[in-house]
Amino acid sequence: MGWFQRLSEGLTKTRSVMRGSLDRLLGRAVDPALLDEFEAALITSDLGAAVAERVISRLKETLQGTDASQATHVHATLRQTLLEILTPASGPTFEQLIANGPKPFVVLVVGVNGVGKTTSIAKLAQRLVQSKRVPMLVAADTFRAAAIDQLQVWADRIGIEMIRHRHGADPAAVAYDGIAAAKARQADVVLIDTAGRLHTKSNLMDELRKVSRVIGQASPGAPHEVLLVLDATLGQNALSQARQFHQTVGVTGLALTKLDGTAKGGIVVAIADELKLPVRLIGVGEAVDDLQDFQPAAFVDALLGAATD
Numbered sequence: 001m002g003w004f005q006r007l008s009e010g011l012t013k014t015r016s017v018m019r020g021s022l023d024r025l026l027g028r029a030v031d032p033a034l035l036d037e038f039e040a041a042l043i044t045s046d047l048g049a050a051v052a053e054r055v056i057s058r059l060k061e062t063l064q065g066t067d068a069s070q071a072t073h074v075h076a077t078l079r080q081t082l083l084e085i086l087t088p089a090s091g092p093t094f095e096q097l098i099a100n101g102p103k104p105f106v107v108l109v110v111g112v113n114g115v116g117k118t119t120s121i122a123k124l125a126q127r128l129v130q131s132k133r134v135p136m137l138v139a140a141d142t143f144r145a146a147a148i149d150q151l152q153v154w155a156d157r158i159g160i161e162m163i164r165h166r167h168g169a170d171p172a173a174v175a176y177d178g179i180a181a182a183k184a185r186q187a188d189v190v191l192i193d194t195a196g197r198l199h200t201k202s203n204l205m206d207e208l209r210k211v212s213r214v215i216g217q218a219s220p221g222a223p224h225e226v227l228l229v230l231d232a233t234l235g236q237n238a239l240s241q242a243r244q245f246h247q248t249v250g251v252t253g254l255a256l257t258k259l260d261g262t263a264k265g266g267i268v269v270a271i272a273d274e275l276k277l278p279v280r281l282i283g284v285g286e287a288v289d290d291l292q293d294f295q296p297a298a299f300v301d302a303l304l305g306a307a308t309d
Helices: 003-010 012-025 032-044 049-063 071-089 094-100 117-130 145-158 171-184 202-218 236-249 267-275 296-304
Strands: 105-110 135-140 161-163 189-194 225-231 253-257 279-283 291-293
Touching (some): 003 012, 003 296, 012 032, 012 071, 012 296, 032 049, 049 071, 071 267, 071 296, 094 117, 094 279, 105 117, 105 202, 117 135, 117 253, 135 171, 161 171, 189 202, 202 236, 225 236, 253 267
Parallel strands (some): 105 189, 105 225, 135 161
């Protein structure tokens, strides 16, 4: 199955929420009640109130008082609006960042527990190996011994090196040693795992700031990418997490996971609209190749489906 087909199938739940009202909009004269229904469907799919309002405003401008039976016209209006939001947020791909960045390229990976952070790190490492680069994993999540062991299993499976300390060690010290080791062994990329922490716990977020500062001491200018992993099934709570992490450590890129298990896939649009942060990667499954570069046009096409399906 090709990537677009997997993406389209992964977004089935989100698409069904949006398309139900969209299909009712087609073939009828536009009226306020129908537009209200469609706006509610957009909000339900977690595009967010601001984006939904923008879409409805655009539809009113182009369709009010006309027969909206031309499905392609309604579809095109919605597609154009979403692309205007998502295209500026696409940014360079993960590989482009690395190719144009310093060596080793240091990636600090952050996020709350359960979002798929460690698995995403492993998938990225696998991709790097496949592209003939040398990644190194750093287990700076020292709060859970199981987290260190899980990352080690991935490192062994992929066949790459991992830097680890004992359970309970200072996460910043592990990160510092990891960068030093990467320099000594001429690794291309350093992927630093951090403890999943609630974005509402100020002491844990303060510690994340410390890790980021120490990384900068170990390698001036690092971290070169602060990648926030978000669980798309959380909808608006994912947006709240993104706000807090961005304020704390200056997030530079996003990875959205679990898009295949939610009707809230529109959260990608809401985050891009509010925070203007580049969406680097999206995931629609557990396989290594189910974490792919974010492509705005492909995402919107998978989200909306064909104009007449």
